[in-house]
Each structure stands twice: as structure tokens, then as C-alpha cells.
Amino acid sequence: xxxxxxxxxxxxxxxxxxxxLRGAGFTDLDSYSPIPSHEIEEAMDRGPSRVRTWTLIGxxxxxxxxxxxxxxxxxDYPIIVGGKPYASIPPYTVIGFELNILFGGVLTVLGLxxxxxxxxxxxxxxxxxxxxxxxxxCVVNCGANDVERVEKLLRESGCTEVRVVEGA
Amino acid sequence: xxxxxxxxxxxxxxxxxxxxxxLAPPSPLYVITVLLLAGMVGAGVxxxxxxxxxxxxxxGLQNPVFWGVYITTFVFWVGIAHAGTLISAILFLFxxxxxxxxxxxxxxxTVFAVMTAALFPLIHIGRIWKFYFMIPYPNQRxxxxxxxxxxxxxxxxxxxxxxxxxxxxxxxxxxxxxxARDRVSxxxxxxxxxxxxxxxxxxxxxxxxxxxxxxxxxxxxPLVLSVHSVVSWDFAMSVVPGWHTTIFAPxxxxxxxxxxxxxxxxxxxxxxxxxxxxxxxxxxxxxxxGKFIVLTSTIVxxxxxxxxxxxxxxxxxxxxMSFWHRAFGDYWWATWIMISCxxxxxxxxxxxxxxxxxxxxxxxxxxxxxxMWFERYVIIxxxxxxxxxxxxxxxxxxxxxxxxxxxxSFGFFLMFFLIFLRxxxxxxxQEVKELHYEGHHEGGAH
Numbered sequence: 001x002x003x004x005x006x007x008x009x010x011x012x013x014x015x016x017x018x019x020x021l022r023g024a025g026f027t028d029l030d031s032y033s034p035i036p037s038h039e040i041e042e043a044m045d046r047g048p049s050r051v052r053t054w055t056l057i058g059x060x061x062x063x064x065x066x067x068x069x070x071x072x073x074x075x076d077y078p079i080i081v082g083g084k085p086y087a088s089i090p091p092y093t094v095i096g097f098e099l100n101i102l103f104g105g106v107l108t109v110l111g112l113x114x115x116x117x118x119x120x121x122x123x124x125x126x127x128x129x130x131x132x133x134x135x136x137x138c139v140v141n142c143g144a145n146d147v148e149r150v151e152k153l154l155r156e157s158g159c160t161e162v163r164v165v166e167g168a
Numbered sequence: 169x170x171x172x173x174x175x176x177x178x179x180x181x182x183x184x185x186x187x188x189x190x191l192a193p194p195s196p197l198y199v200i201t202v203l204l205l206a207g208m209v210g211a212g213v214x215x216x217x218x219x220x221x222x223x224x225x226x227x228g229l230q231n232p233v234f235w236g237v238y239i240t241t242f243v244f245w246v247g248i249a250h251a252g253t254l255i256s257a258i259l260f261l262f263x264x265x266x267x268x269x270x271x272x273x274x275x276x277x278t279v280f281a282v283m284t285a286a287l288f289p290l291i292h293i294g295r296i297w298k299f300y301f302m303i304p305y306p307n308q309r310x311x312x313x314x315x316x317x318x319x320x321x322x323x324x325x326x327x328x329x330x331x332x333x334x335x336x337x338x339x340x341x342x343x344x345x346x347x348a349r350d351r352v353s354x355x356x357x358x359x360x361x362x363x364x365x366x367x368x369x370x371x372x373x374x375x376x377x378x379x380x381x382x383x384x385x386x387x388x389x390p391l392v393l394s395v396h397s398v399v400s401w402d403f404a405m406s407v408v409p410g411w412h413t414t415i416f417a418p419x420x421x422x423x424x425x426x427x428x429x430x431x432x433x434x435x436x437x438x439x440x441x442x443x444x445x446x447x448x449x450x451x452x453x454x455x456x457x458g459k460f461i462v463l464t465s466t467i468v469x470x471x472x473x474x475x476x477x478x479x480x481x482x483x484x485x486x487x488x489m490s491f492w493h494r495a496f497g498d499y500w501w502a503t504w505i506m507i508s509c510x511x512x513x514x515x516x517x518x519x520x521x522x523x524x525x526x527x528x529x530x531x532x533x534x535x536x537x538x539x540m541w542f543e544r545y546v547i548i549x550x551x552x553x554x555x556x557x558x559x560x561x562x563x564x565x566x567x568x569x570x571x572x573x574x575x576x577s578f579g580f581f582l583m584f585f586l587i588f589l590r591x592x593x594x595x596x597x598q599e600v601k602e603l604h605y606e607g608h609h610e611g612g613a614h
Contacts, residue, residue, distance in 0.1 A: 011605055031371045034180065034347070035602045036378045044371045049379035055387075073304060073312035081316045091316045094398060098324040101391045105332040108383045109339060116376035117365045127368045129350035132343070134180035 002147050003165040005126040006138045006154030014136040015039035017157030021140055024153055032127060032137035040136075051111040058107025059100050066096030126165045139165065180601050187344075187595045188351050190443045194590055205583035212576020215569045216291060224294040226569050233552040233564035238292040239402075240544040241574050244427070245285035245581070246326065246399055247420075247540065249333065250392055251428025252278025256336060257388035260381070265606075266456055268599035269448045272344075273439065274432050275337045276594070280584040281431075282330045284577050289322075291573060318401040325398040332391055336384045342367050342377070343598045396424040403547065409490035410551040413478065419471035426464035426510070427540035429457055430533040435585065437530045439594065448595050451524050458523030461536065465514035468543075472507060486556055494550040498563050502546045509539020 008014045014031060018040065021029060031040055070092040078086045126139045138159070140150045147164060154162045194202075219226050229236050252274040259267040290296050302323045304313045313320050346367035349360035367373060400420035403411040433454070440449045479491040494503050513535045516522040523529060549564045566574075588594075 029371075033369045033371070033374060034343075035598050035605060036374045037602075037605075040371060041375055041378070044375075046371070046375060049375045051376050051379040052383065055383040059387075069304070070315040074315065077310060077312040081314055084316060088316055091321070094321040094394075095315055095324050097390075097394060098321075098328045101387050101394075102324075102328040102331060105328075105335055105384055105387050108380050108387070109335045112339065112376045112380040113365065116373040116380075117367070120368075120370055120372050121366055123368060130181075131369055132347040132350045133184050 002142060002144050003124050003126060004140045004142065004147055004150045004154065005161075005163055005165050006140075006157065006159035007130075007161040008136040008138065008157070008159055009134065011035065011037040011039055011136060013158045014138055015043040017138050017154060017159065018043040020157055021138070021150070021153055024149070026140050026142055026146070026150060026153075028141040030124065030139045030141075032131035032135075032139070034132050034134065034136070049111075050115055051108060054107045054111025054114075055104050059104035061107075062103025063096045063100035065103070066099035067092055069099075070095050124165055180604055183597050183601045183604065184347050184351060186445075186447070187593050187597050187600075188348055190445075190594055191348065191352065191356070191590060191592075198586065198590065202583060202586050205579040205586065208576050208579025209583060212573045212579065215572035215576070219291075219294070219569050219573075220296060226567060228565050228567040228570055230562065230564070232555060232560050232562045233549055235292075235548050235552060236564055237545070237566045237570040237574050238288050240541065240548055241577055242285050242288035242292070243399055243420075243544040244541045245281045245288070245577065246329075247396065247424035247427045247544075248431045248581075249278045249281035249285065249329070249428065250396060250421070250424035251432050252276070252281075253333065253336075253388050253392040254425050254428065255432070256340070257385040257392065260385045261389060264456075265603060266452055268603055269450070269595055270432065270436060270453055270457075271599065272340065272596040273436055273594050274428075275333070275340065276585060276588050276592075277428075277432060277435060278333045279330075279337050280581050280588070281428075282326070282333055283584065284581045286326060286330060287577070287580070289326075318398065318405045321398045322402055325395045329391060329395045332384070332388055336381075336388055339377070339380055339384060340596060340599075341592060343369060344593045344596060347597050348593060393421055396420045403551070408551045408555060409484075409486040410475075410494065410547065413475065415471055415474055415478075419468070419475075422464045422467035422471065423510075423540060423543060426461060426468055427537060429460045429464065430536035430540070433457055433461075433529060433533040434537060435582075437526060439589065443589075443594070445595065448600060454526060454529060455520065455523050458517045458529060461514055461533075462517045465510060465517075465536075469511035472511065490551065490554060493554045494546060497550070497554065499546060499550050499553075502542050503550070506539050506542040506546050509535045510543060513539065 006017060008017060011033060014033065015037065018029060018031060022043070022045070029044065031044070033040055067089075071087040074087040080086070084091075124139055124141075126137060128135070128137075131137050138154065138157075140154070142150050151162050151164075227236065227238070252271075255267050255274040256271045256278075259271075289302075290299050293299065302313065302320070313323075315321075342364055345360045345364040346369065349357055349364050352360065397417035397420065400416035404413060404416035406412060436449060440446060476491055476495075479487040482488075493499070513532055517529070517532065522532075553564055554561050
């Protein structure tokens with residue numbers, strides 16, 4: 001198994017290189033980009049991020065907790081305020097809404113950390129500081145026999161530099 | 169520090185150079201300014217210590233006005249916070265690309281303004297060490313908080329807002345922290361490296377990041393509308409004449425965006441000049457912010473008119489008395505400062521030339537900030553000083569303790585903002601760079 005890195009200078013060329021490599025049957029790919037690019041995301045064709053599930057779960061837990069907490073506490077310490085029932089739903093909607101947002105937001109960030117950082121914590125060794133500046137990278141994991149073919153494809157896609165990543 | 173010579177950076181890498189250059193060692197003027205602001209905060213801490221030792225009697229809060237400068241300033245700073253979320257979340261959802269150059273500064277303002285605002289309910293309760301009574305926690309007395317009270321809603325709203333603002337701010341900052349990590353070579357490399365959480369800009373990281381930013385924007389948008397609505401209900405849910413009105417929620421939200429946008433201009437104009445960011449924060453930004461200010465000023469002016477109309481149309485003598493007192497009674501001067509600064513002063517901004525005259529625009533925004541502080545002061549003091557019974561009427565004058573703490577709040581906000589400026593990228597590098605690649609720049613430079 002080998003990893004080949006191609007360095008590009010713009011997101012359109014990077015997306016085009018990814019499409020070309022995928023078309024040639026190389027699907028074990030990754031990319032480095034200094035900006036979020038829908039074009040690269042579409043070329044990778046991985047579908048929507050699982051972060052959305054985290055948000056949904058957070059929102060549902062938050063709103064449920066908001067109502068359950070307020071209703072239970074109202075009966076645990078029963079006192080009539082303003083002639084309203086012990087548990088009065090309209091004012092508790094505010095708490096339910098706020099906790100919906102709070103839990104949804106916190107779980108969204110935890111989802112980002114899990115999918116974006118934790119599951120991505122090991123680098124192939126191809127990262128270089130310019131990938132946060134003005135360069136884009138396309139990393140292809142392939143069999144040792146395919147290295148030459150991948151290098152050729154990357155050069156054809158406009159890579160300014162192509163090299164086999166050491167220690168991958 | 170030399171200004172950026174090119175109005176628009178020529179290469180993507182120049183964005184990193186220009187924006188991260190702000191992180192260079194500070195100038196003596198910067199250090200002196202931060203120390204002066206720290207001195208203001210110190211004076212505020214001393215005044216607070218004095219109040220804590222002697223009790224709330226040293227504040228001007230006397231019967232019948234028990235909400236004064238502290239609650240005014242709380243509402244003021246919560247309002248200031250709103251522009252950041254508007255720019256970063258709402259304009260993001262509307263795909264308003266011009267926001268990219270100013271959203272980081274506005275988000276930072278949101279975080280520091282909420283931090284400042286959160287101090288005031290604590291200062292106001294007097295016995296600061298009892299603050300945890302506001303939080304529902306299991307205790308041996310078997311008590312729970314009163315969730316029917318708007319004040320308790322506020323605890324949840326403001327804490328949620330603070331948490332979500334900080335998370336949103338941090339998530340947007342992660343790719344730029346990685347850019348800073350890759351540029352600096354001193355001890356800050358470790359700080360940025362730790363905060364960047366191993367960011368490398370891989371496809372999977374951007375996929376998760378884009379989704380997270382989208383969802384946080386979707387959550388923050390109703391949140392920002394709810395927070396100032398809840399703050400307005402602190403007043404509107406009561407039966408005090410002048411407070412008990414259904415227009416309060418939209419009126420407060422518009423007022424918050426109005427004051428917040430004005431504060432963005434007040435703060436960003438000197439920052440733009442001092443750090444030579446003219447190539448990033450451009451005339452179109454001032455033009456658009458001016459339009460926002462005009463729009464929200466008009467809504468606020470309309471709300472003022474509706475309040476008076478409803479007082480007259482309701483035929484409710486208490487309501488009519490309250491608004492008569494507001495305009496021509498003891499606090500007439502505060503009311504007319506409020507109306508002049510919030511309705512009359514922004515009128516020149518209808519003209520594009522004025523919006524593009526930055527020094528003049530900057531002065532206008534200072535008046536707007538003053539006007540918006542007075543708006544809350546007028547609502548609170550006129551409402552409480554003239555309630556139903558003439559025997560219980562009174563007049564509120566802030567004490568030196570309250571005014572010192574008010575001044576210190578500005579020192580607190582600006583001090584944190586200045587420290588942030590030197591520590592983190594003030595402009596969202598990856599977002600302005602995105603525009604570079606999309607060719608959205610003026611004149612089609614790319």
C-alpha cells in the first residue's frame with residue numbers, strides 16, 4: 001500500500017482531479033484544502049455529514065428535558081403562582097425552547113469533534129503548512145503497482161508537485 | 169504598522185500574511201490602552217467591592233425604583249451582542265457574502281458583550297455569592313426555581329446565548345487557528361495547535377465543519393430572536409404602566425440589532441485603521457451596515473410612535489400618564505436624548521454619501537450607542553418611578569458606584585476585545601479566502 005500526494009493551487013482543479021481519480025477506480029482518497037469547497041465535497045461524493053444526527057438528537061433531548069424538568073419540579077415543589085396550575089405549559093415553552101437550542105448546539109459541536117477531529121486524528125503524513133495557506137492537496141491511497149498510474153493522473157490534473165508520501 | 173497597499177490581496181497566501189500580521193508583538197500604544205482599560209475595570213471592581221461591603225444602599229436604588237443603571241446596562245450589552253449573531257448566523261443563512269470580512273469581529277463582540285452583560289444581574293442582586301439560587305439544583309430545602317417567572321426564563325436564555333455564541337465563535341475560528349499554528353514559530357504555536365484540535369482541512373473535516381456551521385446558524389437564528397424577546401418580557405410580563413405591552417419583543421429585537429450594528433461600526437473603524445485592514449473591511453461593508461442601521465432605526469422609531477399611539481388609543485389613564493410623564497415629566501431629557509439619537513441622528517444614513525463618509529458615520533454610531541443606552545434607562549426608570557399610586561412616585565438618580573461600574577463595563581468589553589485582536593485572527597481568513605476563489609471581489613479581480 002502506498003500514498004501519493006498531488007499539490008494543486010485551486011479548488012476547481014482539486015475537485016476535477018478527485019473526479020478523474022474516482023473515475024479511474026481510485027476511491028481511497030483524501031484532500032487538504034484551506035477553504036470549505038462544495039465542489040470538492042461533491043467530488044468526494046460522501047453524502048451529508050453525520051453531524052446532522054447529533055444536532056437532531058441534541059434538540060430532541062433538550063426540548064424533552066426542558067418540559068420534563070419544569071413539569072416535574074413544579075410538582076416536586078407545588079406552589080401556586082399567579083393563579084396558574086402547578087405545571088403551566090405556556091411559560092415552560094420558553095425553557096423547552098432554550099434547552100432545545102442549547103443541547104442541539106452543544107451536540108453539534110461534539111459531533112464535529114467526533115467526526116471531524118477524533119475519527120480523523122491520524123494524518124497520512126502528507127500534511128504541509130501551505131495547505132492552510134494557498135495550496136490544495138489530493139492524497140491517493142493505492143497499491144504499490146498503481147503508483148505510477150496515479151502519479152500520471154495527478155500530473156494530468158494540473159498538480160504542481162506529485163510525490164509518494166513517506167511513512168504512510 | 170504599514171497599511172495593505174493593494175486594496176484586494178492578489179494571492180490566497182497574502183490573506184494569511186495580512187490577517188495574521190495583526191498577531192505581531194504589540195506596540196506601546198496598544199499596551200498603554202489595554203492598561204488604561206484594565207484600570208477602568210479595576211475602578212469598577214473597587215466600586216463593586218464597596219457596594220458588596222456596605223450593601224445596595226450605596227447604589228441609587230431607592231423606593232420605588234429598584235431597577236436602575238445595572239439592569240439598563242445589562243439590557244444594553246445583551247442588545248450589543250445581537251449584531252454578531254445577526255451577521256454570523258442570519259446573514260450566513262441568507263448567503264450574504266459581504267458578511268465574511270466582518271463576521272469574526274462581530275462574533276467576538278457578541279462573546280465579550282454577553283460576558284459583560286452576564287455580570288450585571290450578579291452585581292444587581294447585591295449578594296453576589298447567592299447567584300446560584302437562580303439555577304435549579306437539588307437542595308436540602310426541597311425548593312425549585314419558579315419557571316413561570318420571566319426572570320428565570322432570562323437565566324436560561326442568556327446562558328444558552330452565551331454558550332452557543334462561544335461555540336459558534338470557536339467553531340468558526342478552528343481553521344484559522346490552524347492557519348496561525350502553521351505560521352508562527354514561538355510559544356503561540358503550541359497554543360494555536362492545541363486550540364486547532366488537529367485541524368488539517370481534510371475533506372472529512374470540512375464536511376463536518378460546514379454541516380456544523382450550518383446547523384449552528386440555524387439554531388442561533390431563532391435563539392437571537394428569542395433572547396431579546398425574553399429580555400423584553402422581563403418588563404412586558406409585569407403590570408407596570410409603560411411596560412405591559414405586546415410590542416416589546418419585536419421592538420427590543422430591532423433595537424438590539426440597531427445598537428449592535430452601530431457598535432460594530434464604532435469598534436471596527438478604529439481597528440480597520442490601526443491594523444491597516446482597509447483591503448478587507450471595505451466601503452461596501454459600511455454601506456450595508458448603514459442600511460441595516462437605517463432599517464432598524466425606522467423600526468425602533470415606529471415602535472416609539474406605536475407606544476404613544478396605544479397609550480392614547482387605549483384610553484387607559486395609567487398608560488397615558490406614564491407616557492406623558494416619559495415625554496414631559498422628570499425624565500424628559502432622557503427621553504428626548506433617546507428619540508434624537510435613535511430616530512433623528514440616523515436619518516442622514518439614508519444618503520449613500522453619508523454611509524460612505526466613515527468619520528461622520530463613526531460619530532453617528534457613538535450617538536446611537538448613547539441613545540440606545542438611554543432607551544433602556546427611560547423604559548426602566550420612567551416605568552418604575554411613576555406607577556399607579558401618586559403617593560408612591562419617586563425620582564431615581566444613579567450613584568457614583570453605579571456610574572463607575574457602568575464605565576467599567578465599557579473598559580471590560582474593550583479590554584477583552586483588544587486582547588482578542590492581538591491573540592486571534594480578527595478576520596475569518598478561510599471565509600475571505602473562499603470569496604477569493606469564488607471571484608466575488610469587487611471589480612471581478614479574480
